[in-house]
Amino acid sequence: MTNHEKFELVEKFIIENQAAHYRLAYSYVKNKENALDIVQEAIVKALQSIDRLDETKYLKTWFYRILVNTSIDFIRKHQRVTIVDNDVLDGYLTQTEDEQMDMDLLDVLDDLTTYEKSIIFLRFFEDMKIEEVANILGENVNTTKTKLYRTLKKLRFEIGEEYRL
Missing domain, CATH: 1.10.10.10 (Winged helix-like DNA-binding domain superfamily/Winged helix DNA-binding domain)
Structure with missing residues (x-):
């Protein structure tokens, strides 16, 4: 499979599963903007390393590993900063x-x-x-x-x- 074909497959996977990707990133950082940044960064990393995707049957696992690692990296970099969404604050009422x-x-x-x-x-x-x-x-x-x-x-x-x- 060519890198172009892999790119199209990855693009389709990302679009079809964007809500799940956001949900997973949000579960780590509890902030809409940060979760969106994490997903965006994970997508960029995935597209930059598309040649490392050897077997397309492992696409989901490959992308989720990138997404989880990007989330964990974000937490490490921003450990002392905690931003809370209004939705989360409303939950305490x-x-x-x-x-x-x-x-x-x-x-x-x-x-x-x-x-x-x-x-x-x-x-x-x-x-x-x-x-x-x-x-x-x-x-x-x-x-x-x-x-x-x-x-x-x-x-x-x-x-x-x-x-x-």
Whole structure:
């Protein structure tokens, strides 16, 4: 496959999945503008390294790895700066019991390490198979499973037994 054909395939994939890419970036930074910047930077990186995409069947994994790494790099560079969207601030106003439980879960998710967040978001929010998550994170499947179960146990403990995941 030529680089031009790969470029067209990547372009189609990015356009078709733009909402999922934004959602994943947003899950890391909790800010609309920063999430959009991350997605844009990931797209540029992907297009610049298109020749490294050896097998197109791994396109999704390849791009998500770029997106996750770009998100993590952004967090490292901007660790001390926290910008919060108005939508997030509105979430702290008077809430129903279900909304409060959702906020508790979001608070606990924010306390996870970047790696733990990656596992949870990719597996449950992006509905990826454990093998895909392992490939994106560059881990062995069994290691990823172990870390996923450890993270879920941590979440259950933090949230409390009354809220079952």
